[in-house]
Structures are given as C-alpha cells and as structure tokens.
Amino acid sequence: MSKELLSRLGSDDVHDSIVCYSSPAAIRRLLSRRREVIDLRAALQNGSLTDDELRRHVVELMHGFRPGQRFDGDVELAALAVAIERRSTDFAEEFFHDLASLKLRELSMSIGIARLILHARQDLAKNESRVIKLGEPAHQSKSFSQPNGRGRVYAMARNAKKFKWGAM
Amino acid sequence: MFEALKLLGSSEKSIALQTRVGRDIANLIELEPGYQQVKAYERLLERHGAKWRIRKPPTGIYNCAGHVWASRRTSILDPREWQKIIADDGYRPLGDGESPMPDDIVAYVDRKSAEIIHLARIIFLADGLAGSKLKIPWAASKWNSTAGETCHSIFDAPYDLGDHDIRYLTDRPL
Numbered sequence: 001m002s003k004e005l006l007s008r009l010g011s012d013d014v015h016d017s018i019v020c021y022s023s024p025a026a027i028r029r030l031l032s033r034r035r036e037v038i039d040l041r042a043a044l045q046n047g048s049l050t051d052d053e054l055r056r057h058v059v060e061l062m063h064g065f066r067p068g069q070r071f072d073g074d075v076e077l078a079a080l081a082v083a084i085e086r087r088s089t090d091f092a093e094e095f096f097h098d099l100a101s102l103k104l105r106e107l108s109m110s111i112g113i114a115r116l117i118l119h120a121r122q123d124l125a126k127n128e129s130r131v132i133k134l135g136e137p138a139h140q141s142k143s144f145s146q147p148n149g150r151g152r153v154y155a156m157a158r159n160a161k162k163f164k165w166g167a168m
Numbered sequence: 169m170f171e172a173l174k175l176l177g178s179s180e181k182s183i184a185l186q187t188r189v190g191r192d193i194a195n196l197i198e199l200e201p202g203y204q205q206v207k208a209y210e211r212l213l214e215r216h217g218a219k220w221r222i223r224k225p226p227t228g229i230y231n232c233a234g235h236v237w238a239s240r241r242t243s244i245l246d247p248r249e250w251q252k253i254i255a256d257d258g259y260r261p262l263g264d265g266e267s268p269m270p271d272d273i274v275a276y277v278d279r280k281s282a283e284i285i286h287l288a289r290i291i292f293l294a295d296g297l298a299g300s301k302l303k304i305p306w307a308a309s310k311w312n313s314t315a316g317e318t319c320h321s322i323f324d325a326p327y328d329l330g331d332h333d334i335r336y337l338t339d340r341p342l
C-alpha cells in the first residue's frame with residue numbers, strides 16, 4: 001500500500017498536470033492539490049506510512065540518478081517534497097536541507113521546490129512562539145496552533161529532558 | 169540521503185543576465201529533456217495541440233521567460249525575476265482599446281495568486297470570425313524548460329481560462 005502511494009507520485013497523471021509550468025512556486029501549488037500528494041500526506045498523518053519508508057524510497061529512487069542526464073525521478077521527488085512540506089520531523093528537516101543545498105541541474109525542479117519550501121519553513125519558524133510553563137509535569141505538556149493558524153505554540157515542562165517537535 | 173550527490177559538486181550553469189538598469193537576473197541553463205519529459209510533452213500535444221503548429225521539438229536550455237527575454241539561451245524560472253524585467257525594461261500592460269501587435273508579450277496569470285504562470289511572444293494576428301474586424305493573436309510558446317515550441321491562438325492554451333487571465337505586455341510607448 002505504502003509502496004503504491006509513493007510510486008503514484010511519479011505517475012503520468014502527475015507529470016501531465018505540471019507539463020505547462022516552469023516556476024517552482026506554480027508547480028508547488030499544483031502538486032499540493034494533487035490527490036496523490038493529499039493521500040500521501042494522510043498516510044503519514046495516520047501512521048500507515050513512516051519516515052523510514054520514505055527514506056528507503058528516496059534512497060532507492062536516487063539509484064536512477066545519472067550525472068549529465070535529466071533525472072527521471074525529479075517530479076516524484078518534487079511531489080514528495082510538497083507532501084511533507086509541513087512535516088516537522090528529523091527526516092523532513094534532513095530532506096529539505098540536503099536537497100535544497102544541491103546544485104544539480106539534473107534535478108532542477110525538485111531542488112527549486114525544496115529551496116522554496118525550506119525558505120517558507122524558516123519563515124514559519126521565525127513566527128513560532130514557545131510557552132514554557134515551569135513546574136508542570138512533562139506528560140501535561142502540549143502544543144497548539146496560534147489563533148491565526150500560523151506556527152504553533154508549544155508548552156514545555158521544566159523537567160522534560162527531551163523535547164520533540166510535534167508533527168504538523 | 170543525498171550524500172553521494174553532494175560529492176558531485178555543482179552542475180548548475182547560468183549566464184550573465186541583467187535588466188536594462190543592471191539588476192542581475194537569476195537563471196539556469198536546463199538540461200535536455202529525458203524520457204519522462206518527452207512523453208509528457210507528447211501527451212500534451214495529443215490533448216491540447218490539435219490546432220497548434222509545431223515549431224520545434226522538445227528541447228532543454230530555456231523556458232518561456234528565457235524564450236521571451238533571453239533569446240533562448242537560458243531559463244528564468246522565478247516569477248519574481250520576471251517582475252524585475254517587466255519593471256526595469258519598460259514593459260507596460262496594454263490599455264483598454266489598445267490592440268496587441270506582433271512582438272508584444274502575452275501573459276497567462278493565475279487569478280488566485282495573481283502570479284504570471286506563462287509568457288509567450290505574439291507572432292501574428294489572424295483573421296477573426298467572418299465579418300468581424302477583431303483579430304486573433306497567435307503566439308509562439310515554450311511551455312516549460314523541456315518542452316518544444318508551438319505556435320497557437322492565445323485562446324488555445326492548456327490553462328483553464330476560468331482560473332486564468334490573459335494579459336498583454338508591451339514595450340511600445342503610450
């Protein structure tokens with residue numbers, strides 16, 4: 001099931017939906033409305049797909065990379081980037097930082113979209129507030145969205161040793 | 169995840185490109201299309217291209233903005249760069265009652281985001297319906313940085329014209 005969800009990101013339908021566009025912003029917008037991307041996002045949220053599976057898939061996909069040739073998995077990688085753009089996990093952080101830092105025209109589309117998303121995530125992080133409640137047990141810690149829907153407010157107990165960002 | 173690719177260094181290539189007032193324009197000389205891109209372009213022609221005239225088969229290097237503003241030498245991918253060129257190079261929208269002319273630019277604009285999503289150069293004005301004095305502009309389009317070039321009526325484009333506006337840009341004085 002997860003394999004199928006991931007392979008759908010590189011389907012002809014997805015390629016066809018962006019064939020008349022070249023700006024990363026427009027492609028990101030179009031991909032975010034695709035059923036394939038929405039389904040993948042849902043699978044990640046409900047836990048039927050994990051970051052480890054995504055990582056394995058990306059590693060496998062990149063085996064098709066050939067220097068000097070346009071990468072056939074570029075659209076699939078771009079769609080994956082859009083699917084996880086609001087995800088705050090170690091995998092997503094690594095994915096966006098690593099992909100955005102590449103300077104390879106073999107995968108110019110996915111790199112362009114990763115740079116755009118990374119920029120947006122950094123802007124969002126600047127807008128983030130943290131509320132630290134001293135003396136509250138760790139299990140009562142919680143996170144919640146700001147009223148304007150941008151960013152999140154995290155409540156963190158003083159005795160919480162390891163703080164993890166919640167999946168957004 | 170991308171460790172091996174990092175070792176390759178940079179394969180990005182660009183050229184010195186500036187607006188008339190000397191602002192740099194970010195650009196990228198794109199690679200030739202691969203199998204997936206050629207197939208997607210062929211499907212585009214099947215779906216939308218019945219009345220198009222093919223000028224050039226799929227090619228890399230330039231996109232629509234690179235076609236219009238960089239003489240097919242490179243791709244200008246970021247619409248913010250497009251806006252820099254429009255501002256610095258003296259383009260203006262056509263006013264009401266003004267007709268487009270060959271070598272003006274047609275811009276397809278996403279109505280929700282107000283972003284230009286495609287640019288093409290007008291190449292000629294075709295006769296309209298019988299008895300009508302209105303001419304129909306035809307444009308030469310490079311649909312993306314791996315597509316071919318086609319000539320088409322500006323109304324015969326693969327965008328939903330319910331969601332997109334057609335606007336004209338010209339460098340002609342008022």
